[in-house]
Amino acid sequence: MSVADPIAPAPTTLPRSAIGSRVFSVENPDGWTAYAAEYERPLAESVLFAGLRSNAPVEFAVDEAGVSVATAGELSWRDPDGRDRRADPAGRAWRWEASGGSGPVELARHAASLAQQNADWEAWDARCPVVDERFAATTRLCWRTLGLNTVRLRSHPETLAVVPSLFGYVGAWQWDAYFIALGLRHGHPELARDQLRLVTGAQAADGQLPDVVHDGGVLANGRDLPDADRQRLLEHGSSYADAAVPLTKPPLLLWTAEQLHAVAPDDAFLAEMIDRAGANHAWWYRDSVRAGQPCYLHPYSSGLDDSPAFDTPAGPTPDLAAYLITADRLMEVLRPEASDPSRRARTADWLSRQTGAATVIDLLALFAGGPDRRHPESPTDRPEHSANRHPEPSANRHPEPSANRHLEPPTNRHPGERRDLPPARAAELATALADPHRFGGPTAVATVSRQEPAYSAGRLWRGPVWLNTNLLLAAGLRANGFAELAAAVEASSLRLVEAGGPYEYFDADAGTPASTAVPFFGWTAAIYVDLAVRLSAGSARSAGPNH
Structure with missing residues (x-):
């Protein structure tokens, strides 16, 4: 087993994820960071976004293919290459694919992913x-x-x-x-x-x-x-x-x-x-x-x-x-x-x-x-x-x-x-x-x-x-x-x-x-x-x- 990358600071609450998904997000002092974990790939090379913030509450929906975020406000984050990004979903959600790339998606797709995520966790918890x-x-x-x-x-x-x-x-x-x-x-x-x-x-x-x-x-x-x-x-x-x-x-x-x-x-x-x-x-x-x-x-x-x-x-x-x-x-x-x-x-x-x-x-x-x-x-x-x-x-x-x-x-x-x-x-x-x-x-x-x-x-x-x-x-x-x-x-x-x-x-x-x-x-x-x-x-x- 390789020594895995330490997360600093280590998360104190469970990351946001879904049953069966290798995509997960953790909250750090500078905002949310999401990863798409892979076998023997350092987490530093597995980032989908980092430092995600919004001036309004955010809602995460994770599935096996990626993660989307819905908010009534504006989003800001850093891409894996470190570039600063901003977006106003304007009645839509913003989605990051585990395979790479991001962009706006309809709220209905976000809601469907969220509903499935919640149902799977409810069944797991039961x-x-x-x-x-x-x-x-x-x-x-x-x-x-x-x-x-x-x-x-x-x-x-x-x-x-x-x-x-x-x-x-x-x-x-x-x-x-x-x-x-x-x-x-x-x-x-x-x-x-x-x-x-x-x-x-x-x-x-x-x-x-x-x-x-x-x-x-x-x-x-x-x-x-x-x-x-x-x-x-x-x-x-x-x-x-x-x-x-x-x-x-x-x-x-x-x-x-x-x-x-x-x-x-x-x-x-x-x-x-x-x-x-x-x-x-x-x-x-x-x-x-x-x-x-x-x-x-x-x-x-x-x-x-x-x-x-x-x-x-x-x-x-x-x-x-x-x-x-x-x-x-x-x-x-x-x-x-x-x-x-x-x-x-x-x-x-x-x-x-x-x-x-x-x-x-x-x-x-x-x-x-x-x-x-x-x-x-x-x-x-x-x-x-x-x-x-x-x-x-x-x-x-x-x-x-x-x-x-x-x-x-x-x-x-x-x-x-x-x-x-x-x-x-x-x-x-x-x-x-x-x-x-x-x-x-x-x-x-x-x-x-x-x-x-x-x-x-x-x-x-x-x-x-x-x-x-x-x-x-x-x-x-x-x-x-x-x-x-x-x-x-x-x-x-x-x-x-x-x-x-x-x-x-x-x-x-x-x-x-x-x-x-x-x-x-x-x-x-x-x-x-x-x-x-x-x-x-x-x-x-x-x-x-x-x-």
């Missing part, structure tokens, strides 16, 4: 999940953020894509699609399925899934990286700048599909995703290997692009091992004949021999936790039961993940139970996660240990808090028996969004949106919605959309 009152306002903001980020990719005009952000990330990134689907499933499960269809529909014959599906096709190899990404790698002296190696994202497809199915069952869709996931897991074990274990052949495939773990070429990593172990454990339940216990055992053996905890990549070994599904579980072992048991996330009920103490390993809860992550290693990682001098504290979880020289509280994956890794860590903690710490991580995640809005990532020391983080970020919004539903009265399985 799907906002019902949550407890303490989560309601931020859930509405996050649900609207997901609507804001809907576009129609030119390569898939029949499908509504929920992209990471109109502020720089206009494409369907594979693992963004997974986290976004987790939030959408509670109010719009069919749209959640569409996000998975978008990224899996571009699966290669060998089973590889692409990194990104965009307007012009897919990004699936390092040689096809956008110029901005390649330049950043060159600036860091990375050997990956011109590497012709596969680009993908972590194998979370089956994990996501199973959770979507739990809320909105669709047997045919689940069967299709099992097929896709099975082919993808085979690709990881066959074609993306170093030192005898699956690994990322490019750091961007990890999703943790500039993590210090990749400052030098990396071999196998604990996070990928954990993802694959969990995927195969799910496959063993959903389609036993497609699972490979010996493959999983080899990966678990490798994971059990790892030590230390320098980055979140090490902590994510926790995601491999959980009992062997061939042994029976008690009801309290199931994730959905744990979600129902969560107390209200308040200062009195949820301790911060900052207890400076050693956490004891959980005991096996069933005779003969085999765990893919040794309990002692799980306890070691949980202790590191909770340590305020390493990953924990009031703002958790940092993505790099504060004891590491590379730690930077506000720089991408070198320290900041991201909600997607927090979600995975909380799932891993709960699976390994650390339910209280998992609840604390979830509560910290909620507080960050409630205080700062759905930003891309948060400064790990200040607890505020990082200065380079993108606003109105898709997976942050979706994960907040998912947590709010699951932590509200009832569970994700009983809380329905607000129809």
Whole structure:
């Protein structure tokens, strides 16, 4: 992912846009600015108009092709080339096309666009999940953020894509699609399925899934990286700048599909995703290997692009091992004949021999936790039961993940139970996660240990808090028996969004949106919605959309 252009000042209210449109406008101190967002095109090069003002109230109507403004007064603005413009619509509206050009249009056309825009937003808002009152306002903001980020990719005009952000990330990134689907499933499960269809529909014959599906096709190899990404790698002296190696994202497809199915069952869709996931897991074990274990052949495939773990070429990593172990454990339940216990055992053996905890990549070994599904579980072992048991996330009920103490390993809860992550290693990682001098504290979880020289509280994956890794860590903690710490991580995640809005990532020391983080970020919004539903009265399985 390229670093998107920061908007200064960052908008504090949702931009004006329409469902399915990449056109949006924001209000700045000098007036309104409108953009037509494109994949890997800087926002500074995507301006339709800037500094729009009027001596009378203005009304915006946005559709997929452009934006029009109606006013009883005179309009003034700057064109993309900086020239000052003035116009008196004189009973008409003024329209800017996303493809370029502007001019007067009849008020009837403006009114029709506005009516459709309002109807689409009304339908979107009606799907906002019902949550407890303490989560309601931020859930509405996050649900609207997901609507804001809907576009129609030119390569898939029949499908509504929920992209990471109109502020720089206009494409369907594979693992963004997974986290976004987790939030959408509670109010719009069919749209959640569409996000998975978008990224899996571009699966290669060998089973590889692409990194990104965009307007012009897919990004699936390092040689096809956008110029901005390649330049950043060159600036860091990375050997990956011109590497012709596969680009993908972590194998979370089956994990996501199973959770979507739990809320909105669709047997045919689940069967299709099992097929896709099975082919993808085979690709990881066959074609993306170093030192005898699956690994990322490019750091961007990890999703943790500039993590210090990749400052030098990396071999196998604990996070990928954990993802694959969990995927195969799910496959063993959903389609036993497609699972490979010996493959999983080899990966678990490798994971059990790892030590230390320098980055979140090490902590994510926790995601491999959980009992062997061939042994029976008690009801309290199931994730959905744990979600129902969560107390209200308040200062009195949820301790911060900052207890400076050693956490004891959980005991096996069933005779003969085999765990893919040794309990002692799980306890070691949980202790590191909770340590305020390493990953924990009031703002958790940092993505790099504060004891590491590379730690930077506000720089991408070198320290900041991201909600997607927090979600995975909380799932891993709960699976390994650390339910209280998992609840604390979830509560910290909620507080960050409630205080700062759905930003891309948060400064790990200040607890505020990082200065380079993108606003109105898709997976942050979706994960907040998912947590709010699951932590509200009832569970994700009983809380329905607000129809």
